[in-house]
Amino acid sequence: MRLRLYGFIAAAILLAVAGRAAATPSLVIDVATGDVLYENEATQPWYPASLTKLMTVYVALSAVRDHQISLDTPLVVSRRAASMPPSKMGFKPGTEVTLGNALKMLMVKSPNDIAITIAEGIAGSVEAFADDMNAAAGRLGMTQSHFVNPNGLHNPDHYSSAHDLAVLGRAIYLTFPQYADLFDIGAIRVGGQIIRNHNNMLGRYPGVDGMKTGFTCNAGFNLVASATRGNRHYIAVVLGAPNAQTRLVRTAVLFDRAFTGIDHPQPMEAEAASGGTPEDMHNSACRRRGHGVAVFQAETDRLEEPLQTQSQRPQSPLGLFNASALAQETPVALRIAMMPEPSFDPEPVGIGPVAGYNGPIAGPRAPHTPVGTPLLADVNPIAATPANEPSEDTPDASDDHDAAKVAATDEGDSDTPHPAKAEKPAKAKHAKAGKAKAYHEVAAKPAHGKHRLAKESKAKKSRIAAHTSKTKSAKLSKSKLAKAKVAKSKTSKTASKKIKSKKLAAKSHPKHAASSDN
Structure with a gap:
C-alpha cells in the first residue's frame, strides 16, 4: 500500500513538472497569412538576447530603403563598440566596416561590438537607435516589446515576446524579400578564419532558411527559425530552452507539426501589451541544467506524440544523413x-x-543627424587592422560546458562555438615578409612576457640594493656620530678632571697659582 502511495506521489510530481514546462513561450505562424498554427504563452514577456539583432537589421534595412545610408557606407568602430563583451569581432576603434559586411557578421557571428557600430552609424548614438527600434516596434504592432540596446545584452528594461518576435520575423520577409539570403548564411570567411552560424537548424532541417539565435543565462536559448517547402513558409519561435540541443529538437517538432497538418491555422489576434516580469532562466540554463532539460524534454515528447503515428517511407541508411532525402x-x-x-x-x-x-x-555623432555629419572628436579612423585577426575576450559558452563556464560568458550572447578553420599557409616569400613585419612590430612594442618580467625583476633588485645601501650608510653615519659623542664626552670629562686637579694644587701652592692663571 505504501509503495502504491509513493508511486502516486511520484507520478503527481512528474505531471506537475510537465505542466510547468508548458510555460515555455513558443509560436508558429504562416508567413503568407499571419495565421497562427501553434502557440504557448506567446505573450509572456521574455528577454530576447540576440534575437534583438533582428530588430537591428529591420531598422538598418529601413534606413537603406529610405536612402539615409547605403550598404557600401563605411561604419567606424567606436571605443564604446570595442568595449562590448563577447561575442564580438574584436576590431580596434577606428576600424571601418561597410554596413553590408556588418549585417552579414551580425547574422552569423552575432557580435555585440558590430551591433553597436551599426546603431551609431545609422542613428548617431545607441540611445537614438533604441528610439528608432521602439518606434518601428510600435508601427509593427509589437506591443509587448521594449528595446534599450541593439545587441540584446541583458537589461531588465529590454524585453519582447514570442508573439512580437514572430511579427518581426514576418515583417522582415514581407518588407525586404530581396535581403532574405542574409538570414541563410551558413558561414562567413573573415581573412583566414571561418565562422559558422550558431543556428544549428540550417543544413539539418529541410527547408530551413533562417533566421537568428540568441542566448544569455537570463534568457535561456532562444531561436526564431524560418522554413519553406513549396508554397508554405512558416516561422517558429522558441524561447527559454535549457540548451542548444533541446532548442533544436523542439523547433523541429513544431515545424513537423506544421508541415504535416497536425496544427491548423487560426487568425492571429491583435495582442495587447501584457504585464508581468520576464522569467529569469539563470538556474535552468546556466546552473542546475539537468532539471531544466528534463522538464523541457517532457513537453517536447508530449508535442511529438502525434507525429509518431505519421506514415513514413522506408528509409535507406544513407538517407539518414541526407538533408534533401529527409525533405x-x-x-x-x-x-x-x-x-x-x-x-x-x-x-x-x-x-x-x-x-x-x-x-x-x-559613426558616432549628434543623435539623428544625417550620415556625413562630422564624427565625434574621440573617434578618428585609424589604419585598418588585418582582416584575419578577429578576436574575442573570452570563448563562447558551449552547450557542453559546466554551469560555471556558461555563467562566465552569459552576457556574451554566445551559442555553442564552432572552431575556426585556418587557410593554407602563405607562400614562402610572403611568410618571410610577415615574419619581418612581425619582428619590427615586436621591436617597436614594450617588452612583454618573460622579458618584461626579467627587466622588472632586475629593476626591482636595483631598487632594493640602492635602498639597502642607503640604509647601511645611514646606520653607519649614526654609529660614527654616536662614537664621536662618546669620545667627546670622555675628552670633556678628562679635561674637567685636570682643571679640578690644578685648582686643588693652586690652593695648596699659591705662588704657582699666578703663573698658572696667566
Whole structure:
C-alpha cells in the first residue's frame, strides 16, 4: 500500500513538472497569412538576447530603403563598440566596416561590438537607435516589446515576446524579400578564419532558411527559425530552452507539426501589451541544467506524440544523413539530433571601404543627424587592422560546458562555438615578409612576457640594493656620530678632571697659582 502511495506521489510530481514546462513561450505562424498554427504563452514577456539583432537589421534595412545610408557606407568602430563583451569581432576603434559586411557578421557571428557600430552609424548614438527600434516596434504592432540596446545584452528594461518576435520575423520577409539570403548564411570567411552560424537548424532541417539565435543565462536559448517547402513558409519561435540541443529538437517538432497538418491555422489576434516580469532562466540554463532539460524534454515528447503515428517511407541508411532525402520524410525531429554538422561554402566578408568608394563615413555623432555629419572628436579612423585577426575576450559558452563556464560568458550572447578553420599557409616569400613585419612590430612594442618580467625583476633588485645601501650608510653615519659623542664626552670629562686637579694644587701652592692663571 505504501509503495502504491509513493508511486502516486511520484507520478503527481512528474505531471506537475510537465505542466510547468508548458510555460515555455513558443509560436508558429504562416508567413503568407499571419495565421497562427501553434502557440504557448506567446505573450509572456521574455528577454530576447540576440534575437534583438533582428530588430537591428529591420531598422538598418529601413534606413537603406529610405536612402539615409547605403550598404557600401563605411561604419567606424567606436571605443564604446570595442568595449562590448563577447561575442564580438574584436576590431580596434577606428576600424571601418561597410554596413553590408556588418549585417552579414551580425547574422552569423552575432557580435555585440558590430551591433553597436551599426546603431551609431545609422542613428548617431545607441540611445537614438533604441528610439528608432521602439518606434518601428510600435508601427509593427509589437506591443509587448521594449528595446534599450541593439545587441540584446541583458537589461531588465529590454524585453519582447514570442508573439512580437514572430511579427518581426514576418515583417522582415514581407518588407525586404530581396535581403532574405542574409538570414541563410551558413558561414562567413573573415581573412583566414571561418565562422559558422550558431543556428544549428540550417543544413539539418529541410527547408530551413533562417533566421537568428540568441542566448544569455537570463534568457535561456532562444531561436526564431524560418522554413519553406513549396508554397508554405512558416516561422517558429522558441524561447527559454535549457540548451542548444533541446532548442533544436523542439523547433523541429513544431515545424513537423506544421508541415504535416497536425496544427491548423487560426487568425492571429491583435495582442495587447501584457504585464508581468520576464522569467529569469539563470538556474535552468546556466546552473542546475539537468532539471531544466528534463522538464523541457517532457513537453517536447508530449508535442511529438502525434507525429509518431505519421506514415513514413522506408528509409535507406544513407538517407539518414541526407538533408534533401529527409525533405520527403516526416517527422524529421526523430532524426535531426543524429545528423552530422553540415558543410557550408563560407561567404567572404572583410573590413575597410569598397574599392573606389568616396562617399561619407558613418559613426558616432549628434543623435539623428544625417550620415556625413562630422564624427565625434574621440573617434578618428585609424589604419585598418588585418582582416584575419578577429578576436574575442573570452570563448563562447558551449552547450557542453559546466554551469560555471556558461555563467562566465552569459552576457556574451554566445551559442555553442564552432572552431575556426585556418587557410593554407602563405607562400614562402610572403611568410618571410610577415615574419619581418612581425619582428619590427615586436621591436617597436614594450617588452612583454618573460622579458618584461626579467627587466622588472632586475629593476626591482636595483631598487632594493640602492635602498639597502642607503640604509647601511645611514646606520653607519649614526654609529660614527654616536662614537664621536662618546669620545667627546670622555675628552670633556678628562679635561674637567685636570682643571679640578690644578685648582686643588693652586690652593695648596699659591705662588704657582699666578703663573698658572696667566
